[in-house]
Amino acid sequence: MDDHPGQEDHPDPDVRPDSATLGALLRWTASGGTYRVLHLDDRRALVGLETCLGGEQVDRLDSADPGFIEWLRSHPDPT
Structure with missing residues (x-):
C-alpha cells in the first residue's frame, strides 16, 4: 500500500503530502x-x-500541511 499517495506526481520527492488529507x-x-x-x-x-x-x-478539507498545499498547486481543481 502506498503510504504517500500522489507523491509520484510531486516534483520534489522530499515533500510528502499528509496522506490522510490527500487520501x-x-x-x-x-x-x-x-x-x-x-x-x-x-x-x-x-x-x-x-x-x-x-x-x-458537502464537506471541507482544511490542512496546513506543506506537501498537501504543494500538491494542490500542481493539481488545479477540476471545476
Whole structure:
C-alpha cells in the first residue's frame, strides 16, 4: 500500500503530502465527486468537496500541511 499517495506526481520527492488529507481527496474524486479550492496560500489550504451532480458542497478539507498545499498547486481543481 502506498503510504504517500500522489507523491509520484510531486516534483520534489522530499515533500510528502499528509496522506490522510490527500487520501480523503483522492478517494472523493475516485468515487465521482469533485473539489474546489476555496483558499490556498503558503500556510493553509481549504478545499470544498462537492457532489458530482450540480457541485453542491458537502464537506471541507482544511490542512496546513506543506506537501498537501504543494500538491494542490500542481493539481488545479477540476471545476
